[in-house]
Amino acid sequence: MVKRSDNMDSSSECSRGAHKRLLQDSRSYDQENAMKKVCIGTRTEYTYAPYHDGYQWRKYGQKMIRGNSFPRCYYRCTYHQDHGCPASKHVEQHNSEDPPLFRVIYTNEHTCGTSNSASDYMASSMQIQQIADASLRKAQAAERLRKAEVETPRLMHSPPPRCSGGYNMAMKEEKDVIVSSLLTVIRGCHIAESAGNNSAAALPANRPPPAVARSDHHSCSYAISPELLPASDDLTLDFILDSVLDPHWVEPLDLAWFKESTHTG
DNA sequence: TTTATTTGACCCAC
DNA sequence: GTGGGTCAAATAAA
Numbered sequence: 001m002v003k004r005s006d007n008m009d010s011s012s013e014c015s016r017g018a019h020k021r022l023l024q025d026s027r028s029y030d031q032e033n034a035m036k037k038v039c040i041g042t043r044t045e046y047t048y049a050p051y052h053d054g055y056q057w058r059k060y061g062q063k064m065i066r067g068n069s070f071p072r073c074y075y076r077c078t079y080h081q082d083h084g085c086p087a088s089k090h091v092e093q094h095n096s097e098d099p100p101l102f103r104v105i106y107t108n109e110h111t112c113g114t115s116n117s118a119s120d121y122m123a124s125s126m127q128i129q130q131i132a133d134a135s136l137r138k139a140q141a142a143e144r145l146r147k148a149e150v151e152t153p154r155l156m157h158s159p160p161p162r163c164s165g166g167y168n169m170a171m172k173e174e175k176d177v178i179v180s181s182l183l184t185v186i187r188g189c190h191i192a193e194s195a196g197n198n199s200a201a202a203l204p205a206n207r208p209p210p211a212v213a214r215s216d217h218h219s220c221s222y223a224i225s226p227e228l229l230p231a232s233d234d235l236t237l238d239f240i241l242d243s244v245l246d247p248h249w250v251e252p253l254d255l256a257w258f259k260e261s262t263h264t265g
Numbered sequence: 266t267t268t269a270t271t272t273g274a275c276c277c278a279c
Numbered sequence: 280g281t282g283g284g285t286c287a288a289a290t291a292a293a
Contacts, residue, residue, distance in 0.1 A: 058269070058270085059271085060285070061284070062272075065282085065283075074285075078269095
């Protein structure tokens with residue numbers, strides 16, 4: 001048996017300590033972000049697709065965490081042994097919605113160099129597909145709710161459904177998720193596309209480049225999983241599709257199905 | 266047969 | 280003592 005301390009460098013020890021503190025203290029997202037800034041090599045992401053991030057992972061453990069309804073799964077880079085890649089991640093379900101949101105804690109950067117833009121595209125595409133499926137289901141459920149509300153005779157004694165407020169909330173959440181996902185994926189495409197041209201200008205000024213574009217593995221990096229961004233109230237899905245999902249972005253990711261289904265659905 | 270996953274036990278920090 | 284992280288044998292899947 002290899003003693004754990006043999007495989008731990010100082011940064012991972014730091015990360016471990018950070019995780020413990022992170023979990024023992026308040027679990028607010030802001031505090032986790034604050035921790036990310038302090039502790040190098042660790043980052044936390046919230047995603048609907050924790051298992052497709054462009055890298056290959058091997059599960060080495062699973063554990064129920066106190067105060068959490070869902071188990072935490074422990075993954076290490078598949079090339080941990082072959083290439084000594086120190087990257088690892090913990091995945092835990094964050095809520096029980098459909099689809100469930102996952103919290104993914106990444107520790108250490110990959111040194112195996114097995115990720116490529118193609119797999120990132122695939123990861124992004126799958127991620128969007130999952131989110132879109134969920135959005136579709138959500139929208140359909142809301143639509144059914146609305147139809148039931150219209151069709152149900154008012155003389156019936158059933159209580160009124162949680163109608164317009166809940167429906168609007170659902171639409172708002174849906175927009176937030178779609179906007180966040182698309183922006184995140186588009187950033188990923190843009191970065192991957194411009195990587196060969198040595199173009200850091202493609203990135204938003206206030207964000208560091210993603211993991212695939214960085215050589216500095218000691219710095220915190222951002223992968224292409226979505227962060228939840230608030231969509232403006234007057235933003236419609238048609239706006240998103242017409243202005244953002246132009247062929248320049250849709251074709252490389254083969255997202256025509258998404259554009260189609262959203263337009264026709 | 267090889268590779269991946271599961272799961273109980275162990276280690277260690279707090 | 281408790282809880283999170285990891286190990287490694289057992290098991291399942293390809």
